[in-house]
Amino acid sequence: MIELPACPPIKEAVPRYISFAVDQAPVLGGTDSRIVRMGDRWAVDVETYPVEYAEHGMKYLSRLVRGMKETVRMAFREPGVKPRSYGTPVVASAGSAGTSLPVSGLIPGDVIKEGKFFSMVIGGTSFLYQVAVADVTVSGSGTATLQIEPMLRRQPAAGTALDFEPKIEGFIQGNEQSWNVSRSKYLPFRFTIKERA
Template sequence: MSVDLPWTRIASLAIRPVLFSGNQEGSLGGPTLQIPRLGDRFAADIETAQLQQNAEGRLLIATLTEATTGDAKIAIRQPNLPRLSIAGAPVIDGAGQAGASLNIRGAQPGAALFRGQYVGLIHGGVSYLYMLSGNVIVRADGKATLSLWPMLRFLSVDGETVDVTPSIEGQLVGFDKGAKWVRNRVDPLSFSIVERV
């Protein structure tokens, strides 16, 4: 089970792709071929400011310590998105979908989603992070087709949740040395959360 990390003293969070796709170089000057593969995913590199030895600092260190034997999860904050809401309860519309697009239903008619915006798909109780690769306006019936990057990493299950306030969930990397206490403070921490699938 994943441990939810608080945003206590988080100074930066950088989302980066973890790629299993690649390129095959052409022989003797031939063309280079793109080799798309399933399994491309995201990681978040996180740095904190200096922590104080107070309740908030202890909570962050405790949750990071717990996540070393499980997984970590943190909300993705997306500042400056237009305020037109996707309110409602968007879910996956149809089982067995694969590839780089996904049909959804139950969203607010007229709501807009934008290229570069992150969404989460909750599959089997795990949050999978995706980025929209195109703009979309939800139709009057509450349905839309989302263009996603990377490709879906599972066959869709009808009715599973589409989270427009997503989190990144996965293996905690880089906290193996723990926190360094210096007098009445804790030095800044840096760690990553890498999606497992």
């Protein structure tokens, strides 16, 4: 796994939710059904500010090229959401599955907002999730059950740490990585990261 440097800073990021659900239409009419399948995941299209190639650009480009064969990890931006402590959140019990995640180690009485993203690292791979149903108030004992999207893609062990400063991890998409060589010493980068699972 490769960490992308913070420089050059991101100018624009366009997150996307990728669903593997399919619609099933009855042959003789009637109500359509949506068949939900496992494997939904996130992707993000990124454009950075121009950066001086000799100072930071070479390193960034090197990591993007490597990211076509190895996964890269990058901070997942949440504009206007200030970083803060959520305690020491962990998965509360083994056997979690589906879209319900029991969590302990949170700050008692805290509120986790609907739409908040977080990451969970399982087997060295970071998975991105979103609190999806409603604001959740943490109990006096520091526990809460989060309804999340997408559904859990790996079964986490009890005690698996959650990171509320979210990251996205995946491969750089496409079969080539190009950049513009001009008289300017500065160049921006454009790329897409898609979670591998």
